[in-house]
Amino acid sequence: MVQELLTAGIAAAVGIAVCAGAAARVVKQYERGLVFRFGRLRESVRTPGFTMIMPGVDRLRKVNMQIVTMPIPAQEGITRDNVTVRVDAVVYFKVVDPANAIVAVEDYRFAVSQMAQTSLRSIIGKSDLDDLLSNREKLNQGLELMIDSPAVGWGVQIDRVEIKDVSLPETMKRSMARQAEADRERRARVINADAELQASHKLAQAAAVMADQPAALQLRLLQTVVAVAAEKNSTLVLPFPVELLRFLERAAPTPSDAAAPPPRPPEPVVEGTEPPGVEPDGAELEGVEPPDALAAGPGFDRVDGSPDPDPLLPPSSPVSPPSAPDEPDA
Numbered sequence: 001m002v003q004e005l006l007t008a009g010i011a012a013a014v015g016i017a018v019c020a021g022a023a024a025r026v027v028k029q030y031e032r033g034l035v036f037r038f039g040r041l042r043e044s045v046r047t048p049g050f051t052m053i054m055p056g057v058d059r060l061r062k063v064n065m066q067i068v069t070m071p072i073p074a075q076e077g078i079t080r081d082n083v084t085v086r087v088d089a090v091v092y093f094k095v096v097d098p099a100n101a102i103v104a105v106e107d108y109r110f111a112v113s114q115m116a117q118t119s120l121r122s123i124i125g126k127s128d129l130d131d132l133l134s135n136r137e138k139l140n141q142g143l144e145l146m147i148d149s150p151a152v153g154w155g156v157q158i159d160r161v162e163i164k165d166v167s168l169p170e171t172m173k174r175s176m177a178r179q180a181e182a183d184r185e186r187r188a189r190v191i192n193a194d195a196e197l198q199a200s201h202k203l204a205q206a207a208a209v210m211a212d213q214p215a216a217l218q219l220r221l222l223q224t225v226v227a228v229a230a231e232k233n234s235t236l237v238l239p240f241p242v243e244l245l246r247f248l249e250r251a252a253p254t255p256s257d258a259a260a261p262p263p264r265p266p267e268p269v270v271e272g273t274e275p276p277g278v279e280p281d282g283a284e285l286e287g288v289e290p291p292d293a294l295a296a297g298p299g300f301d302r303v304d305g306s307p308d309p310d311p312l313l314p315p316s317s318p319v320s321p322p323s324a325p326d327e328p329d330a
Contacts, residue, residue: 022055027062032098034061045098063098067159070109072116074167077124085132086167087124091116091147092159100155108154112147116161119146132166139163214247 026049027033033046036059046060053060074088093112095101101108123143124132131139140161148158168176210216221244228236 019055023052025051025053025060027051030064030066031062032065034063034098034102035059036061041099041103061102063095063101065095065098067092067094068109070113070116072113072120074165075117075120075124077121079124079127079129079132081128083129083172084169085124085129087120087132087163088165089116089120089143089161089163091161093151093156094159095155096157097155100153105154108156111154112151112156112158115147115150116143119143122146129168129172132163136163210243214243214250217243218247 025033025046027046029048031048033051035042035044035046035053037054037057042058051060070091070093072089072091074086076084076086078084091112095108105111120143123139123146127139140163143163144158144161147161151158210220225236228234
């Protein structure tokens, strides 16, 4: 009898242990438990920790409450300015109502994924290419609102949506590269023109100062020569500007101040003598024609009517007329 009671007690203990093991459940910290009894959802949500259910009657469903990172496959679409692009994104969401996430929708992960893809294609069609490339924050906010609106009824909260990459056709990439190059060149030209304008103002001021002080130009020239002469592999050709010549001309003495040749001292006149060509008593010297007897030039007759000798012929000496031959004595 005792042995039978002992066996029954052991069997009961084993049965209780088996039932307790089948009824025991553990809910993790990042999970919440939903109990379905005969297919009906119990109102109470099992919190993290150890919990018990009725084996064979209750069924425990655990729901992850962590933030889920779900990539959105690349979607190809045409923008508002008729450019074909491929855009992929990523969505971050979490379950805030476990009951709705299990009861209201069959698979909330699949539902969020499909809604994200549809919203992304819609955003592509409503936006321009420039907005996709430069104004992504605004597009991310619009995409988040589009996904979050239906997800609220599913017990899911969209935490954040980010557009990862925008793929463009090769022709569009080349066109954008040419546009960027042209814009860079335009800005470079504007900067160069602005620099030239500022330099011209400074040069005009420097020219005004050098015009007032010509010596400044000479000093600047010497500084340039020193700078060029530092290189030993070049030949220096030194120009002389007009301003330098004017400066030297101003520094040089004027012709009126130049030393004129000393005048010849007058010849001493001895008393009792007259200038050459004049006799003491005022008679003219022999062989000296009076002034009025000279002609104005060659080829003209003298004042007294005699012809002027040819200047090309040497002066002829006076020749006496030939004498008549002596007649023979009779």
